[in-house]
Amino acid sequence: MTGITDDGHMDTPDGSTNTDPAGNAKREQILKGAGTIFLADGYEGASMSRIAQMAGVSKGTLYNHFDGKASLFSAFFEEQARCHLAxxxxxxxxxxxxxxxxxxxxxxxxxxxxxxxxxxxxxxxxxxxxxxxxxxxxxxxxxxxxxxxxxxxxxxxxxxxxxxxxxxxxxxxxxxxxxxxxxxxxxxxxxxxxxxxxxxxxxxxxxxxxxxxxxxxxxxxx
Amino acid sequence: MTGITDDGHMDTPDGSTNTDPAGNAKREQILKGAGTIFLADGYEGASMSRIAQMAGVSKGTLYNHFDGKASLFSAFFEEQARCHLAxxxxxxxxxxxxxxxxxxxxxxxxxxxxxxxxxxxxxxxxxxxxxxxxxxxxxxxxxxxxxxxxxxxxxxxxxxxxxxxxxxxxxxxxxxxxxxxxxxxxxxxxxxxxxxxxxxxxxxxxxxxxxxxxxxxxxxxx
Amino acid sequence: MTGITDDGHMDTPDGSTNTDPAGNAKREQILKGAGTIFLADGYEGASMSRIAQMAGVSKGTLYNHFDGKASLFSAFFEEQARCHLAxxxxxxxxxxxxxxxxxxxxxxxxxxxxxxxxxxxxxxxxxxxxxxxxxxxxxxxxxxxxxxxxxxxxxxxxxxxxxxxxxxxxxxxxxxxxxxxxxxxxxxxxxxxxxxxxxxxxxxxxxxxxxxxxxxxxxxxx
Amino acid sequence: MTGITDDGHMDTPDGSTNTDPAGNAKREQILKGAGTIFLADGYEGASMSRIAQMAGVSKGTLYNHFDGKASLFSAFFEEQARCHLAxxxxxxxxxxxxxxxxxxxxxxxxxxxxxxxxxxxxxxxxxxxxxxxxxxxxxxxxxxxxxxxxxxxxxxxxxxxxxxxxxxxxxxxxxxxxxxxxxxxxxxxxxxxxxxxxxxxxxxxxxxxxxxxxxxxxxxxx
DNA sequence: CATGAATGAGTTTTCATTCAT
DNA sequence: TATGAATGAAAACTCATTCAT
The missing domain is CATH 1.10.357.10 (Tetracycline Repressor, domain 2)
Known part of the structure; x- marks a missing residue:
């Protein structure tokens, strides 16, 4: 109903040697920046520009890794919940x-x-x-x-x-x-x-x- | 920096039949519409256009009665808290x-x-x-x-x-x-x-x- | 070409005893306020609301005495030129x-x-x-x-x-x-x-x- | 309080053929349109919409190249003064x-x-x-x-x-x-x-x- | 004649998203 | 894959003007 399309990640559940490290590094980098902004400004108050800036990537890169703002938000929340609500x-x-x-x-x-x-x-x-x-x-x-x-x-x-x-x-x-x-x-x-x-x-x-x-x-x- | 300027409402301290009813009627009408939108979408998610539409008044009228979005939000909250959090x-x-x-x-x-x-x-x-x-x-x-x-x-x-x-x-x-x-x-x-x-x-x-x-x-x- | 319709004033060129004094008083009051705003903010920068406020009259009164912003501006300039550019x-x-x-x-x-x-x-x-x-x-x-x-x-x-x-x-x-x-x-x-x-x-x-x-x-x- | 932040223009310190030409071309295109409007209507009278229209770009693009109306105005004036007031x-x-x-x-x-x-x-x-x-x-x-x-x-x-x-x-x-x-x-x-x-x-x-x-x-x- | 609430088109500005490079 | 310029819809807010009272 809200158009959330959670992009699967789960790449290489085993430790196979592929490009994951780099890809996941960018992904984590984005999620870290997104977290800072989302926690400070809420979902509506956050802007993709500021997230990109905070994460040190371009706006385009955000959309290469996530389907959009809603998807990024969901991924951020999932990650934070997993790590910080132990x-x-x-x-x-x-x-x-x-x-x-x-x-x-x-x-x-x-x-x-x-x-x-x-x-x-x-x-x-x-x-x-x-x-x-x-x-x-x-x-x-x-x-x-x-x-x-x-x-x-x-x-x-x-x-x-x-x-x-x-x-x-x-x-x-x-x-x-x-x-x-x-x-x-x-x-x-x-x-x-x-x-x-x-x-x-x-x-x-x-x-x-x-x-x-x-x-x-x-x-x-x- | 919230810039809230709550405008008083002057409910006819004397019992005279003046123009207050009309003025307060519009005010209540606006607050009612604002409440619907604010409760549904939150502060950031609400738009003054939709509030005006929901209240059945023009955007200009919103700004004749309240100093801005923040002021309208505060007035709405104050009113609701007074009435519904008895x-x-x-x-x-x-x-x-x-x-x-x-x-x-x-x-x-x-x-x-x-x-x-x-x-x-x-x-x-x-x-x-x-x-x-x-x-x-x-x-x-x-x-x-x-x-x-x-x-x-x-x-x-x-x-x-x-x-x-x-x-x-x-x-x-x-x-x-x-x-x-x-x-x-x-x-x-x-x-x-x-x-x-x-x-x-x-x-x-x-x-x-x-x-x-x-x-x-x-x-x-x- | 600019839609200036200078409203004649010239009421009672002789000293007949009519309502001129009151009418002209309001007119002068408006022109005084308009002058303050126009000189400070220019034509485009001035707002009829602020002029009304500065002159101490309602916005409606402005339109009873002048045909609109352009007309008021022209009248103001005429008056100032006559008085201050002696x-x-x-x-x-x-x-x-x-x-x-x-x-x-x-x-x-x-x-x-x-x-x-x-x-x-x-x-x-x-x-x-x-x-x-x-x-x-x-x-x-x-x-x-x-x-x-x-x-x-x-x-x-x-x-x-x-x-x-x-x-x-x-x-x-x-x-x-x-x-x-x-x-x-x-x-x-x-x-x-x-x-x-x-x-x-x-x-x-x-x-x-x-x-x-x-x-x-x-x-x-x- | 003028808030002017003149953005530098970096005309390719080395002679490499990079994307500057395109970037500067858009910038010049905007400045040209802005000049037409500013000269005709003055600062207050000019609207960003008309400037965008005149320059043949979207309103958003204006704000990608300049910080706002005041900044665009200053850049326009600086450029014109440099070129036309030799x-x-x-x-x-x-x-x-x-x-x-x-x-x-x-x-x-x-x-x-x-x-x-x-x-x-x-x-x-x-x-x-x-x-x-x-x-x-x-x-x-x-x-x-x-x-x-x-x-x-x-x-x-x-x-x-x-x-x-x-x-x-x-x-x-x-x-x-x-x-x-x-x-x-x-x-x-x-x-x-x-x-x-x-x-x-x-x-x-x-x-x-x-x-x-x-x-x-x-x-x-x- | 004076008022001021109501209007809606207008303003500047932001933003999520796309796409050519 | 990474970029960032371009976009256009939509945001908050203003304003000249009208009109019922």
Whole structure:
């Protein structure tokens, strides 16, 4: 509906020796410049001229590598989502760490990740362009939020199995926890409002959030 | 550098029947058309020509009533925020309703409000344009989120005074509750992802959220 | 050819008691505002809105008193030419003053007149708009330069009759003298170049010019 | 605030046959069209659309070659001043030609130059736009009037040295002579007034002007 | 006669896209 | 494949003029 024609890349999935390096180098160079502009100005506000200038290539080259502005935008978003929305994984288990420590670490990492300029920019772009580019949400979910959610859901489910938590719908609770992490600091940053985002403040907030969550789901020892 | 010059609207401080109705009628007509376009296309994507066309006036008339695109955008946002982000108030107290029922009602109203097309559109606009129009966040906070937050904070504080809840920082917990309300349904709708937003689903989610919150802050009777 | 339709004014040439005073007052008020704008911005650069604003009347009133921008411009120029390009007259004769003193006075007055902001502005307007409004030159010549030239020509002719000067073509020599007066100071001011236009500098230049002229045309006593 | 950014033109420092010719050809083509319009309508009266049409290029192309209307105007003026206001030089000396013949030739050339449509147009433009584009006067002075004035001043100074003229301030007298050349014919043409500008009339006027000048400054043999 | 809202053709300028080199 | 000049549609905004009140 929006005329997006994502140009396949996927050239040489194996390491065969062809011209890929050069071609991909230009491609990466363009995507890097496009990212700078798109994140700063949004989709509509970005101009192909400035992208070309920022990437250090001619305008024609843009159209040799991508089908147009929409296609370039999609490719940029795909790349950024893949690289910069790496899910928060490695939720260890067992005797190594208590659930509380794990959740605090998770909350802390989430806040740190989501207040990074890149994440704030991507969030802004998804929210503002999702109607024009519906697949943005899919990409975002696939690479970022969805995967993190899966990991957390799985962790909570295991905890339930181990009898450490009492959760009826781990997926819903996981989502709930991730939203709780976005109170105050992330929320304010997304709206451009001032807030204390020092490491100490984040750590304190992470502990508060994890403790709140545990109060909901920890078995109450009579 | 936003160059916003909000032109006052002078709604006949005295009750005299002067030319205001006509003037305000055109103004409202323009704002209505502008709203349609801005919500659909965002600030950058909207064009003054299409706004004029949608409002049924000439381009010149737009500029007779507003100083320019930015000014029209600000006026539109201010108006919509005032009308459509009315805070959720009237959190009753005392013997009338239990805290649980009150919080469920609050959550239910919040979800219903925030999945309305207007609220989704305004949210999209704030997030995407807050860097270019910093006062959007102020307006949004003043008319909408901030006031609701105040009301909820006050309600929680009173509940603490009455001994019904144990909350160290009512403002933080209020924010936490409002974020918890945004899990699942609102979150998915904002990202254009499919989700069950039937009244029944919302009611169930509201109860789940209120109960979660109470588990955190209800005094535990030994 | 330019669609100038000069609206007659000339209302009540005698002093009959009608509504003229009020009507003429508005007319003068408009012309005053128009003058400010036209002199500052030129014909094309001036806007009817700013003229109305400057004159303190509505735009509609402009069109009640004048047929349009071109007509208003013509009326403004006519008025200014009549009032501000008053010719340099009163070139006395006989035993009262020597020719040298008379010419010096003439040169001094010419320089002072032509470096006034009004005269510089009118000169600029004539030169730039004479192709679009051919009658500007006529008006200018009729009220200003032409009359002054006539006076000077007549003065020179009388001097020739009295045997004080030897001039074959007094009209040509009058024009020559007037041009000589425009060297240096006026010339520089018209081009926006810096120049000393103090009274002393003007007086010195006037004497230099008059003396030069006399060297051309004074009878050489063998 | 003129915002003029003159783009250099790089005429192939080496003699290689590259794409410059084409680039410069377009540039010249645009400047030619712009000149036609600017000279006819002035700066404010000219529209970029008509310039593009006259030059036979698209509006976009105008902006590929020049930064905007002001920049195009400046480039046009610079070029025309350089090409069409070439100073009157080669004032020979010595036994070759008498001063009288030299001055007559100078006056004749001056009149012929200054009544050319191009010179009249440039003069009109300088006078009307010098407030908006102060550098016009500098350019005009540098390429045209100023250089001619220097040449004439130098010539007069040498004549003084040779004892052929008696001039206290050669620069001032040179300016005086140039103004004397502008009486009658040039003056009338600038104001759109009818005048005999045949070669014969110009020749006669040149002789008259030179003779007048010499009467001022020639040593009077007792 | 004065007003000022409404108009629509006009302005300068930008931009995604194409294409010959 | 890389370039960048050329394009024309569309952007934001202005302006002289009209007309109902």
């Amino acid at each position: 899910p928060i994984e490695a939720l260890s288990h067992g005797s190594e760490q208590s659930i509380r420590v794990t959740l605090i670490r998770f909350a802390d990492m989430t806040v740190h990740l989501l207040i990074s300029p890149m994440a704030l920019g991507l969030h802004r772009i998804i929210v503002s362009e999702v109607e024009k580019f519906p697949h943005l949400a899919d990409t975002f979910w696939r690479y970022g939020f969805g995967r993190t959610l899966s990991n957390l859901t799985e962790y909570l489910a295991r905890s339930v199995t181990l009898g450490e938590l009492e959760i009826a719908d781990p997926s819903l609770s996981a989502e709930q926890f991730m939203l709780m992490c976005q109170a105050r600091i992330i929320q304010h940053r997304r709206f451009g409002l001032p807030v204390d985002d020092s490491n100490a403040a984040i750590a304190e907030f992470a502990a508060f959030t994890a403790d709140s969550f545990l109060k909901i789901y920890e078995p109450r020892h009579q | 805070p959720i108030e009237a959190l009753s107290h005392g013997s009338e309703q239990s805290i649980r029922v009150t919080l469920i009602r609050f959550a239910d109203m919040t979800v219903h409000l925030l999945i309305s097309p207007m609220a989704l559109g305004l949210h999209r606009i704030i997030v995407s344009e807050v860097e270019k129009f910093p006062h959007l966040a102020d307006t949004f906070w003043r008319y909408g989120f901030g006031r609701t937050l105040s009301n909820l904070t006050e309600y929680l504080a009173r509940s603490v005074t009455l001994g019904e809840l144990e909350i160290a920082d009512p403002s933080l917990s209020a924010e936490q509750f409002m974020l918890m309300c945004q899990a699942r349904i609102i979150q998915h709708r904002r990202f254009g992802l499919p989700v069950d937003d039937s009244n029944a689903a919302i009611a169930e989610f509201a109860a789940f959220t209120a109960d979660s919150f109470l588990k955190i802050y209800e005094p535990r009777h030994q | 010719p340099i007259e009163a070139l006395s004769h006989g035993s009262e003053q020597s020719i040298r003193v008379t010419l010096i006075r003439f040169a001094d007055m010419t320089v002072h007149l032509l470096i006034s902001p009004m005269a510089l502005g009118l000169h600029r307007i004539i030169v730039s708009e004479v192709e679009k409004f051919p009658h500007l030159a006529d008006t200018f010549w009729r009220y200003g330069f032409g009359r002054t030239l006539s006076n000077l020509t007549e003065y020179l002719a009388r001097s020739v009759t009295l045997g004080e000067l030897e001039i074959a073509d007094p009209s040509l020599s009058a024009e020559q003298f007037m041009l000589m007066c425009q060297a240096r100071i006026i010339q520089h001011r018209r081009f926006g170049l810096p120049v000393d236009d103090s009274n002393a500098a003007i007086a010195e230049f006037a004497a230099f010019t008059a003396d030069s002229f006399l060297k051309i045309y004074e009878p050489r006593h063998q | 100073p009157i030089e080669a004032l020979s000396h010595g036994s070759e030609q008498s001063i009288r013949v030299t001055l007559i030739r100078f006056a004749d050339m001056t009149v012929h130059l200054l009544i050319s449509p191009m010179a009249l147009g440039l003069h009109r433009i300088i006078v009307s736009e010098v407030e908006k584009f102060p550098h016009l006067a500098d350019t005009f002075w540098r390429y045209g009037f100023g250089r001619t004035l220097s040449n004439l001043t130098e010539y007069l100074a040498r004549s003084v040295t040779l004892g052929e003229l008696e001039i206290a301030d050669p620069s001032l007298s040179a300016e005086q002579f140039m103004l004397m050349c502008q009486a009658r014919i040039i003056q009338h043409r600038r104001f759109g007034l009818p005048v005999d500008d045949s070669n014969a009339a110009i020749a006669e006027f040149a002789a008259f002007t030179a003779d007048s000048f010499l009467k001022i400054y020639e040593p009077r043999h007792q």
